[in-house]
Amino acid sequence: MANNKTLVALAIVLSSTSFSAMADGKKPIGWQIKNKTWNKSFEKSYEEFVATLGKGKKSGACHTTSDCLKSPVANPRYYNLNPEGLSDVYSDCADLPYILRAYFSWMNDLPFTYPVNLTPAPIxxxxxxxxxxxxxxxxxxxxxxxxxxxxxxxxxxxxxxxxxxGDKDTDIRYNSFGNTLVQKRYVKNGDNINTILEGVANSISTASFRTDASSDMTNELFRDTYPVAINRNSIKPGTVLYDPNGHIAVVYEVTTNGKVHLIDAHPDNSLTAITYGEKFSQTNVEIGGGFSNWRPFSVEAGVNAVSNDELPDYSLEQFEKGKKFIFNNTEMDFYEYVRNKLSVGNLVYNPVVELTEMMDEICHDVKERVAAVDASIKAGLSTQNHPDKLPDNIYGTDGDWESYSTPSRDARLKASIREGRALMIKMIEGHRNSDPAIRYQGHDLIAELKATYAKESKACSFDIKRTNGTIKSFNLDHVLKNIFKLSFDPYHCIELRWGMLDAESLQSCNSNKDKMEWYQAEQGLRNTIDRNYSLKMDFSLKELSGASISRVKEENISIEDVLKN
Missing domain, CATH: 4.10.860 (DNA Excision Repair, Uvrb; Chain A)
Incomplete structure (x- = not known):
């Protein structure tokens, strides 16, 4: 006979299990709405679900959204409830928040809704x-x-x-004044989870988030997310981050020193882990960028969503674009302000730790790029003729270019390097000026930073298989020194994708004259760090060479140069 402790433990497990399952222990494919209200308990469980999934992704346990949902490491609570009939899940960046929310809602018998029709908002x-x-x-x-x-x-x-x-009214992902929600889809009892996930993938784009953040509708057309205050209680696992330049990520961890770690998905279906910084733009309230949380709602007696006034963490503070933010009587930019606000206690920087963590984060981004470029090469685009023109805008388009090019990924990587350089300047100058926020207890900061840079660069190594089949080994230092040579163009050989311009690599590449001319003409675009989705870019090779976007000069973003002074 089981002892009392065993029975109590079993009762706790059973009572805390909010999802239903069939006799075989698997979740039914058909949706059941048994819990009609999103309450604090479900929101807390959702936080835990996203936090675990994000950490599983960062550890290398999975590489796509579908992989992570089926992984015992990334999804320990639900992976073994996935029925055999659950299809592979596709997700790009905009789909990801809704895919995760839908999956969790299905597993927990909760209501779920998503936008299916939007129209540009007028001025x-x-x-x-x-x-x-x-x-x-x-x-x-x-x-x-x-x-x-x-x-x-x-x-x-x-x-x-x-x-x-506005200028971009033809593409609601990037229009000037945001969008207005016209229609939403509400899940009903019996709906097939595969149908819902496919519907999300087909309906959701970054345009779905480009709506007025101050919207306070509580009926069927309520805004699914709401902007939050900058503090640790508000920005947490599950928080959605919308970059108005066309990217979405989901927070999975906020560290004690104020760093925000996120997961993001891509058109090639890959899932990556990134860190918040200046690569995410601030915006105005009308187009709704920044950090936001899911708005709780109920279908108990019709649709009822919680209003902004009832949400304790609702805030528009992050939309004060262009102003200087004040923390502890110190003026700072928005990104430094966010980190200080999210830090436990007063934020104190250790320059060596900051450089180590920064190099590790950049290394992670570079290795994610390795996988993205390899996918492009495997798809065979580098063997195809180059199109006569570039897309309307290289950062936001569709088709093969959207799936296999890397201009946005590369721009975010450059922005991270630039931000790292600025941070190192701040660390070194702060130490020299005895800034109390900079804490270093060694004897020679510059020497230790140089040694750390060399160590971390060497530790971050990867192999590239050249076109002729030979292997070329690199470390992070090669990428940092050649960052503006890395081609984002999926029609280029792998050597050009990695800025390998030595004679041996160019011989292996064996690109025709047309592709080499495209590579040279795209230098101004490679020099561009801050993305602009409103620029006309559908140039032919001849037109591109004389276009204003080709006159952008290379910016010095070298971290190593800072350490030489």
Whole structure:
């Protein structure tokens, strides 16, 4: 007979298990909404789910969202409940928050909803009524217009739409004034989880997050997330981070020294682990970037979402773009402010530890890039002819370029290196000026930083299989010194993708003249660190060479140079 302790333990396990399962111990494919309200207990469980999954990814236990959901390391609580009929899960960056939320909701018999239709939000201007009236008049006129007059009216319509919606109204992922939610999909009892996950992948884009962050609707069209205050109680595992330049990530850990660790997904279905910094842009409230949490809601008696006034951590402080932030009477930029606010106690920097952690984070990003470039080579794009033109914008497009190019990934990597250089300058100058926030107890800071740089560079090594099959070994120092030579173009050979311009590597590459000319013409784009999704980039090779975007000069972002002084 079982003893009392065993029975009590079993009762606790059973009572804490909020999900239902079939007799074989697997979750039914059909959705069951037995828990109709998202409460604090479920939100806490969701935090734990995301935290464990993120740490599992960072440890190397899995490499895609689907892998992580099926991993006993990354998903110990639910992996063995996955039914055989659960399809492989696809997720790019925008899908990831909704995919994770949907999966958890399904496992816990909770309601779930996601946007399926948005429209560009108009400008907030006294001229808006007149512009909308003019647009309506032109649309009516277009219906009656003859063959010769239609092109003229269409041009007038485009001009008016530009005034209403901004330069990028044709792509709601990057428009100037954000989007308005028109329709949402609510899960019903019996819905197939595979159908829901596929629906998320087909419906969600970064445009789904590009809505007014101050929106306070609580009916069926409520905004799924809300902006939060910058503190440790608000920014936590599961928090969504939206970069208005077209990227989404999910927080999985906030360290005691204020660093925010996130996971993000990519069009090639890979999942990566990154760290928050200046590679994520600030924005205005109308397009809703920054940190946000999921808005709790209930379907107990119709749809009822919690309003902003009822959310203790609702805040618009992160949208104060351009201002200097004050912490402990010290003026600082937003990114330093975030780290100080999220640190346990007063943030104290150890320069050697900061450099070690920074090099480790950059190394991780580089190794993720190795996998991305290898996927492009495996897909065979480097053997295809180069297209006659670049995409409309290299950072946000679709098709093979979106799946296998790396301009956004490379820009974020450069931004991290630039941020690391600035941090090292701050560390060295602060130490010289006896800044109490800089703590170093050694005898020669510069010498120790140089030794740390060399050690961490050497420790971060990887092999590249060249086109001719030979192996070339690199360490992090090669990437840092050649960062502006690394090609983002998926039609280039692996040697150009890694900036290998020595004679032996170029002979292995064996690219034709056209591809080498594209590589040379794209130097200005490789020199660009801060992404701009509104720029016209659909140039031919001849046009690109003379375009203004090709005149961007290489910026000195070298970390090693700082350590020489």
């Amino acid at each position: 907030k201007s006294p001229e808006l009524p007149a512009l909308l009236a003019e647009l309506e008049r032109l649309n009516l006129e277009l219906e009656k217009a003859g063959f010769l007059k239609k092109p003229i009216i269409k041009a007038q319509i485009r001009s008016v739409r530009k005034k209403i919606y």
